[in-house]
Amino acid sequence: MLIRRLVLLNLLFFVILGCGSSERMERNYAQRCLGCHGGSGKGDGPVSASLPTPVPDFRETVQRRSVTQIRNIITQGRGIMPAYGPALSGAEIQDMVFVVRVLSQRDRSLEWWEKFEPLVWAHCSVPWEIVFGYDEPGEEKAPDA
Amino acid sequence: MNQERKKHLMPRASIQFRLLRLLSVVLLGVQGQAISHDLPSGKEGQRRQLRLPIEDFSLTDQTGAPFRFHTLRGKVVVLTFMYTTCPDVCPLLTANMRRVQENLTPSERKAVYFLSITTDPEVDSPNVLGSYGERHNVDFTNWSFLTGDEKSLQSVWKVFGVKVERKARGLVNHTTLTALIDQKSMMRFGYSGAAPDPKTILQDVRSLLR
Numbered sequence: 001m002l003i004r005r006l007v008l009l010n011l012l013f014f015v016i017l018g019c020g021s022s023e024r025m026e027r028n029y030a031q032r033c034l035g036c037h038g039g040s041g042k043g044d045g046p047v048s049a050s051l052p053t054p055v056p057d058f059r060e061t062v063q064r065r066s067v068t069q070i071r072n073i074i075t076q077g078r079g080i081m082p083a084y085g086p087a088l089s090g091a092e093i094q095d096m097v098f099v100v101r102v103l104s105q106r107d108r109s110l111e112w113w114e115k116f117e118p119l120v121w122a123h124c125s126v127p128w129e130i131v132f133g134y135d136e137p138g139e140e141k142a143p144d145a
Numbered sequence: 146m147n148q149e150r151k152k153h154l155m156p157r158a159s160i161q162f163r164l165l166r167l168l169s170v171v172l173l174g175v176q177g178q179a180i181s182h183d184l185p186s187g188k189e190g191q192r193r194q195l196r197l198p199i200e201d202f203s204l205t206d207q208t209g210a211p212f213r214f215h216t217l218r219g220k221v222v223v224l225t226f227m228y229t230t231c232p233d234v235c236p237l238l239t240a241n242m243r244r245v246q247e248n249l250t251p252s253e254r255k256a257v258y259f260l261s262i263t264t265d266p267e268v269d270s271p272n273v274l275g276s277y278g279e280r281h282n283v284d285f286t287n288w289s290f291l292t293g294d295e296k297s298l299q300s301v302w303k304v305f306g307v308k309v310e311r312k313a314r315g316l317v318n319h320t321t322l323t324a325l326i327d328q329k330s331m332m333r334f335g336y337s338g339a340a341p342d343p344k345t346i347l348q349d350v351r352s353l354l355r
Contacts, residue, residue, distance in 0.1 A: 031316055035233045047233045050340055052240040077280055080236040087230040087268045087315025 025095040026110060032084065033096065040109035041100065053079065062104035070097050192345060197332040202301050204262070204293040207275035212291055215330065220258045221353045222326040223346065226307050228265035229277040230315035234339035238323060239281050244343035245350065246284060256354055259288035262301060264309045264319040266292050305332075327353050 035047040036055045041062070043055030062070060074096050077083030084093060102108055201215040223242060227235035242259055249257055261278075263269035269277075274290035292298070302309055302319075310318040323341050325334035334349050 031313070032230070032232045047237075050237055052237075052244075077276075080240060080281060082230045082232065082236070083273070083276060083280070084230060084315065086270070086273045 024092075025099050028088070028092055028095055029099040029110065032082075033099075034110070036081070041103040051080065058100060059104045062100055067097055067101075070100055074100075191337045192341070192349075193335045193337075195332060195335060199304060199326055199330045199332055201330075202297065202304070204291040204297060204301065205271055207271050207278055207285070207290040209271040212289055214260075217258050217260075218330055219328050220256055221328060221350055222258050222260060223323065223350065224260040224262065224305075224326060225323040226262050226264050226302070226305070226319055226321070228263050228315075228317050228319070229269050229273055230265070231317070234321055236281075237340045238321070239277075239283070241340055241343045241346070242288075242323070243281060243283055245346050246288065248343070248347055249350075253351070253354060254287055257287060257350055259283075261288070261290045263290070263292045263298070264302070264307070265311075265315065265317045266295055266298055267311075268315050325349050325353065 034045050036043070036045045036051065037058060038044040038048065038055075041058045043057050045055070048055045065073075071093055073081070074093050075083060075085035084096070088096075103110075199214070201213060203211060203213050206212040223245060225238045225242060227238055229235075239261065242261070246254075246257075246259055261274075263274065269290075269292050271290075271292060274292055278285060278288065278290050293301075299309075305322060305324060307320040307322055308318075309320075312318060321337060321339055323336040323346070324332050325336075325346065327333050333353060334346075336346065
């Protein structure tokens with residue numbers, strides 16, 4: 001019963017959010033995020049060393065934030081991180097949220113993404129907040145990117 | 146790039162960065178100048194001295210008000226090209242200009258003006274530029290972010306030899322250039338590369354103020 005619910009929720013999430021293709025998600029991340037955040041979200045991208053402030057390891061910060069908060073950071077920018085809201089569609093922003101959430105899991109990277117693409121789809125399309133019903137994180141801390 | 150980083154970069158991304166580097170080489174060949182949009186290599190890039198008269202141009206600032214370049218006659222102008230959704234070099238350029246702005250004395254601030262001109266008018270509306278400036282904590286009293294229609298901007302890019310190539314919405318390859326212009330609207334220094342040294346720029350600004 002639970003599995004059926006999960007599958008239905010999964011499908012519903014696909015339909016509602018109009019998820020982009022896995023390749024598009026990966027490409028968007030590579031083009032717009034990888035330079036600073038790196039292939040695994042550690043903050044070790046090729047540009048990171050030249051930045052005036054260190055790039056935070058988002059694998060930790062993403063765990064503390066809700067999907068809405070992550071989406072807001074990507075849309076509105078934070079510190080010197082660009083605001084992608086004016087440039088990308090809602091679906092593309094949502095794609096980025098998914099990528100960031102996948103990479104925030106232990107031992108995940110874009111390399112892993114390519115190997116286990118179907119798993120990525122399955123994982124990132126599940127609304128884990130709804131399934132487990134955990135609370136929205138409280139007040140956000142000071143800008144860290 | 147170390148082995149660990151290489152491991153995390155997927156092949157497509159590597160190809161993209163190589164293409165970006167290749168493009169910079171092409172630009173170098175075309176312009177005969179070391180001005181290119183490339184990923185920062187940790188080097189400061191090149192500093193060139195020149196005397197290039199800059200003609201007047203009209204664009205729109207971050208408040209939506211018209212902006213004429215020649216209203217800045219009598220001031221030293223630090224000018225750069227950027228776009229707000231740039232994922233690599235533009236944040237560095239803006240951060241470096243901000244460092245120069247911060248290090249000016251109050252009297253120097255009155256004699257120096259900063260201009261950031263977009264290379265992506267499709268996305269960079271006045272509002273978007275204003276928010277970008279706020280996120281970078283710039284002091285708008287002597288700093289304007291400029292946009293305009295494609296045609297007006299193209300003529301400005303051309304004056305400075307800046308090549309702009311749209312890759313996708315919000316993703317643009319462009320020549321990396323920071324220019325220092327004297328009180329008579331003559332470009333005197335050009336800094337290429339992702340991170341021109343703010344100390345060098347500040348020294349050159351002071352040399353023009355003397």
